[in-house]
Amino acid sequence: MNNYLDDLETITRDQRDAYQNKRLSEMVRLGFERSPKLRSILQDRSLKPTDIQTVHDLVKLPIISREQLVDIEAKEPPYGGLADPNAFIERIFISPGPVYEPHLGSDDPLWARAYKAAGFGKTDIVLNAFSYHMVAAGLTFHGGLNKVGATVVPSGSSATQQQVQLIKDLNITGYTGTPSFLMAIITKASEMGYDFARDFKVKRASFAAEPLQPSLRQRFETEYGIDTFQMYGATEVGDVAYECSAKKGWHLCEEVIVEIVDPATGEPVKPGELGEVVVTRLNHIFFLLRFGTGDLSSIIEEPCPCGRTCLRLSGIAGRVGDAVKVRGMFIAPSQVKRVCEAFPGLVIQLVISRSGHRDNLTAKLDAQAAHFLGNEFQARFEKNFQEICTVKLDRVEFLKPGSLSAETKLLVDERTWK
Numbered sequence: 001m002n003n004y005l006d007d008l009e010t011i012t013r014d015q016r017d018a019y020q021n022k023r024l025s026e027m028v029r030l031g032f033e034r035s036p037k038l039r040s041i042l043q044d045r046s047l048k049p050t051d052i053q054t055v056h057d058l059v060k061l062p063i064i065s066r067e068q069l070v071d072i073e074a075k076e077p078p079y080g081g082l083a084d085p086n087a088f089i090e091r092i093f094i095s096p097g098p099v100y101e102p103h104l105g106s107d108d109p110l111w112a113r114a115y116k117a118a119g120f121g122k123t124d125i126v127l128n129a130f131s132y133h134m135v136a137a138g139l140t141f142h143g144g145l146n147k148v149g150a151t152v153v154p155s156g157s158s159a160t161q162q163q164v165q166l167i168k169d170l171n172i173t174g175y176t177g178t179p180s181f182l183m184a185i186i187t188k189a190s191e192m193g194y195d196f197a198r199d200f201k202v203k204r205a206s207f208a209a210e211p212l213q214p215s216l217r218q219r220f221e222t223e224y225g226i227d228t229f230q231m232y233g234a235t236e237v238g239d240v241a242y243e244c245s246a247k248k249g250w251h252l253c254e255e256v257i258v259e260i261v262d263p264a265t266g267e268p269v270k271p272g273e274l275g276e277v278v279v280t281r282l283n284h285i286f287f288l289l290r291f292g293t294g295d296l297s298s299i300i301e302e303p304c305p306c307g308r309t310c311l312r313l314s315g316i317a318g319r320v321g322d323a324v325k326v327r328g329m330f331i332a333p334s335q336v337k338r339v340c341e342a343f344p345g346l347v348i349q350l351v352i353s354r355s356g357h358r359d360n361l362t363a364k365l366d367a368q369a370a371h372f373l374g375n376e377f378q379a380r381f382e383k384n385f386q387e388i389c390t391v392k393l394d395r396v397e398f399l400k401p402g403s404l405s406a407e408t409k410l411l412v413d414e415r416t417w418k
């Protein structure tokens, strides 16, 4: 059983190039008419819409990073002139930054390719533990599961005890969410006296938003009988790639054009070489071309035994810049700087470590002034941090005055993914 969502997944590479080039030139033509921002990007470079006909022409355009997207949208909310102002937009998602993202409508198979490849289908009842609040995650993963015929339980970030209850009462057969949260649910089930493999019916899991450590994958598959799959995307551009049953690389979705580029120059690197993942989602509402994800990966060109003909990503090797993902949420240096703005003179360093299967976030503060000490200050700092960075701090450490300086690295990622 190959689990293809549609015939696009098995067309020849020449056919795919022709299909994607046609959609790309159509998107640029429409975008030039409807998006003031795309028009100005082209005009600033003396380009006409017809100058972007193929994937290889994209290099003529600038890469837009997440930080730049925040700036573009902040100057002209909500979409910075990147969206068609007359398009019907069913939902608007909000991610930290803030970035406002128009939902691209139900004709886009968003995440359905990933779930189909993982074997989800009509007989499945799936626990969706992605957040449904503000961000695109919960609802878009939900939509992808519905498209392959699965029933979805929108459990979001409910407490683990309640998730265990749902798995038991609703005969849940699948899970989607982060790997660390599934492990937390399994641990809770064990505390409640259940044997997860024997007492429940969860047979497969599709993960996103956090790397799946090989050691954890092995535990899920051998100890608990859960077949595991990885999905990869970005909130600004939706799904990008997914694992098939071969589990050797992630197939690129048909709706995206992915370039792997040298982060310093924006020029494509050779297949197999590591570079930044740059994504253009083919659509007719949001004209964000060449979104720089900041993730590092490389392209696998060899054919896959599953029969899909699209190229694969080799996984994510890390981040281009200093920004890091903590428990599936992105923390950018700009956000940390914003936290500090509320406390003039405060110097901080954020350290991300990992114990077991959980990310730990520690803020080290250089307490140069007495008013930066005390419980009242710490509570205010933690609240401010969580509001801006949307991730909760695990620890706050006060360092000796002078330990940190303005030159100190803001974010230190001590995690290893082995």
Ligand SMILES: [Zn+2]
Binding pocket: 244, 245, 246, 251, 304, 305, 306, 307, 308
């Ligand atoms: Zn495959």
